[in-house]
Amino acid sequence: MVVLVMGVSALFAFNGSAAAEKYSSEGVWSVSYSSAESMKIIDLTGDKVNDLFIQSGSNASIYDGAGNVIGNYDIGFGKSTMGDVNGDGVEDVVLFSVFPPMVQMINKGEAIELVETINIGSPSRVAIIKFEGQTEIVLGAEDGGLIGLTANGQQIWQTRMGTEELRGMDDARVNGKIHLAVASHSGDFGVIDGNGNILWMNKTEQLRRMRSYDLFGDGTSEVLTGGEYGEFAIWDGGAGTRTFVKGMGQPVSEIRTAEIDGDPSSIEIIVGGKDGGLWALDANGKELWSHTVADKVTEIVGVDFDEDGKQEVVIGDDAGEVIIFSPDGNRSSLKNYTSGITRIDEGRLGAERVLAVSDMTQLEVQKVAHNEIPGFQFTPILVGLIVSGAIIAVAWILATMPKKPEMKVNIQDKSRESLEAERRMIKESIADVERLRQSGEVVGDAYLARLKRLRADLAENETAFKEQKFPIKVETIQCPNCGGTLELGMDKCEYCGHVILT
Numbered sequence: 001m002v003v004l005v006m007g008v009s010a011l012f013a014f015n016g017s018a019a020a021e022k023y024s025s026e027g028v029w030s031v032s033y034s035s036a037e038s039m040k041i042i043d044l045t046g047d048k049v050n051d052l053f054i055q056s057g058s059n060a061s062i063y064d065g066a067g068n069v070i071g072n073y074d075i076g077f078g079k080s081t082m083g084d085v086n087g088d089g090v091e092d093v094v095l096f097s098v099f100p101p102m103v104q105m106i107n108k109g110e111a112i113e114l115v116e117t118i119n120i121g122s123p124s125r126v127a128i129i130k131f132e133g134q135t136e137i138v139l140g141a142e143d144g145g146l147i148g149l150t151a152n153g154q155q156i157w158q159t160r161m162g163t164e165e166l167r168g169m170d171d172a173r174v175n176g177k178i179h180l181a182v183a184s185h186s187g188d189f190g191v192i193d194g195n196g197n198i199l200w201m202n203k204t205e206q207l208r209r210m211r212s213y214d215l216f217g218d219g220t221s222e223v224l225t226g227g228e229y230g231e232f233a234i235w236d237g238g239a240g241t242r243t244f245v246k247g248m249g250q251p252v253s254e255i256r257t258a259e260i261d262g263d264p265s266s267i268e269i270i271v272g273g274k275d276g277g278l279w280a281l282d283a284n285g286k287e288l289w290s291h292t293v294a295d296k297v298t299e300i301v302g303v304d305f306d307e308d309g310k311q312e313v314v315i316g317d318d319a320g321e322v323i324i325f326s327p328d329g330n331r332s333s334l335k336n337y338t339s340g341i342t343r344i345d346e347g348r349l350g351a352e353r354v355l356a357v358s359d360m361t362q363l364e365v366q367k368v369a370h371n372e373i374p375g376f377q378f379t380p381i382l383v384g385l386i387v388s389g390a391i392i393a394v395a396w397i398l399a400t401m402p403k404k405p406e407m408k409v410n411i412q413d414k415s416r417e418s419l420e421a422e423r424r425m426i427k428e429s430i431a432d433v434e435r436l437r438q439s440g441e442v443v444g445d446a447y448l449a450r451l452k453r454l455r456a457d458l459a460e461n462e463t464a465f466k467e468q469k470f471p472i473k474v475e476t477i478q479c480p481n482c483g484g485t486l487e488l489g490m491d492k493c494e495y496c497g498h499v500i501l502t
Contacts, residue, residue: 002388010381023305023324023332025366028354029067036358038080041347045070046090046108050349052356053093054363055080060095062109065350067365071109076100083128085135085151096126096139103137103153114153120145127169131194132177140166144184148196157196162188168210174199174238176219181237183210189225191237200240205229208274211255212237215267215283222283224269226252232271234285244285250275258302258311260288260327270313272297278315280329289329295319299344303355305370316341320359324368334368416470419461426458435492 038055044062045051051070052063060080062071078097085092085105093106094114103115114137121141129136136156137149144162149155162184172181172191179199183189189210190201206228214221221237228251234244251274257267258280266283273279274296280288299316306312310327317323320337322344339360346355354365433450436442442450465471478484481498492499 001391005387005391006381006384008380008384010384022371023334024369024371025335025355026369028352028365028367030362030364031063031067032361033061033358033363035360036343036363039343039345039356039358039363040082041345041349041354041356042082042091044082044091044093044106044109046088050347052345052349052363052365053080053082054343054358055095058097058099060093060106062106063363065352071106073104073106073111075104076102079123079126081126081128083130083135085128085137087135087151092128094126094128094137096123098122103139103149115149115155118147118155120147124166125169127171127180129171129180129194130178131180133194136194138169138180140169140182142166144186144188146182146192146196148194159192159196159198161190161192161198161201162186167207168212170210170212172212172221172223172237173214174220179237181210181212181221181223183207183225185228187227189223190240191223202235202240204233205231208252209255211257213257213267213269215257215269217265224255226255226271230273234269246285248273248277248279250277253296254298254300256300256302258300258313259304259309260302260311260313262308262310262327270300270302272300272315276317278325280313280325289325291325291329291331293317293319293323294321295340298341301344301346303346305368314344314346314355316344316357322357335366337362416468419464419468419470423458423461423465426454426461430454430458 033054034056036054036056040053041050042053043050044053054061058074058077060073060075061069064070073095075095076097076099078095080093080095082091082093084090085094090108095104101118102113103118105112105114120139121143124142125140127138129138135151139147142165144160144164144166146159146161147155148157161182164185166182167185168183170181172179174191180192182192185206187204187206188201189207191199193199204225204227207225208228209226211224212221223235223237225233230248230250230252232246232248232252233242235242248271252271253274254272256270258270260268260280269281271279271281276293276295278291278293278297282288293315295318297315298318301314302311303314304311313325315323315325318340320339320341322334322341324332324334337359341357341359343358349365352367355368356365433442433447433454437447479493479496479498482493482496484493
């Protein structure tokens with residue numbers, strides 16, 4: 001029992017259920033918003049104050065720090081991205097829509113049409129890439145088609161990556177120069193330069209996610225891929241060679257990075273799975289910790305809540321739970337929503353540093369408080385030690401208690417009638433034991449020990465008869481079947497085997 005108690009105590013102490021860090025949230029404002037596909041806290045108006053951009057389906061909206069709408073745009077079921085397209089120092093929003101097929105740019109809150117019609121399939125991805133020499137808008141289609149546009153909307157190249165929906169478009173550095181990393185669900189992925197030329201292309205299992213990060217800060221990015229059948233791999237962005245691969249046991253639903261070890265010379269990788277798996281890996285792929293959440297991991301964000309140089313990992317899942325994992329993997333549940341989490345972002349909005357969370361029905365902006373309770377993590381160990389001490393004390397008391405004296409019938413100084421009654425009782429008990437032996441219910445040492453005790457009681461009874469100078473009369477009965485003479489207490493005739501009821 002002590003081992004069991006201490007095992008449970010250790011489980012609670014080290015799995016994060018009793019972590020030394022706790023987090024609480026307080027809602028600042030919320031609005032109804034369905035199934036956000038893109039969300040970012042960023043300055044879109046150039047007033048040095050962050051706004052919140054959110055886009056879903058045909059709608060794109062911009063909110064100020066108080067939750068007021070300062071921009072609302074119809075994008076015809078398209079895709080969006082953010083970046084400084086025209087070089088004015090203010091982040092722009094590029095909207096790539098399908099109904100009608102067009103490209104718009106939102107600059108300082110004003111929508112500007114860049115391309116009225118364009119010959120490309122349904123929107124899958126859009127990215128703003130600062131290639132060497134110029135910034136380009138890259139459009140990606142659901143059939144793997146790619147088109148590069150200048151900042152004013154002129155088409156300068158067209159190519160293809162795979163044959164299915166594009167699952168990733170990121171900038172990728174190669175020897176310090178920015179390129180474009182692209183991946184298709186068909187498993188084709190590679191790196192493209194600013195003229196649309198493919199630097200290299202590989203093919204792997206069907207892809208769900210692709211990200212590009214310079215993990216080691218050496219000027220060449222690593223391309224991270226997550227497969228439909230659970231393969232996670234790291235590829236050299238310059239050569240296209242695979243440097244690490246691991247089977248995660250479930251489809252990879254999200255890949256992000258976070259600085260969880262406090263060493264800025266390398267970045268850690270956070271991988272989420274479709275079945276709720278969650279892994280923290282170093283830049284070389286070594287596992288740092290792993291956990292499981294309730295449902296598919298839909299969002300991963302690194303946030304340094306306590307400003308110690310190490311980021312906590314905020315996870316959103318398809319069950320509607322938002323969870324915070326400390327850098328060493330301790331788990332704290334922040335809040336449960338009524339539907340699956342679609343997007344999470346963190347930043348300063350207005351005068352507050354906030355966490356923006358979007359689920360299937362609403363957008364909520366909340367303040368998160370970090371509370372550290374020194375030593376609280378090991379409270380379960382202390383409780384386990386106290387309970388174990390109590391168990392040991394009780395066990396010691398029970399083990400050292402004197403045995404209860406065996407109850408024996410004192411058959412001395414009794415009347416003849418009582419001695420005769422005791423004699424009949426002993427003989428009936430002997431007959432009971434014999435019957436149990438024959439039926440197999442009492443065998444071996446148990447049978448011999450019981451019979452020995454009853455024979456001793458019978459001997460004491462006869463001794464008492466003699467000491468009291470009472471004659472011993474053997475009481476008999478006749479078998480109702482054969483008439484044979486039997487001692488009282490027998491339940492079966494020794495001659496014919498007839499069962500006797502007395």
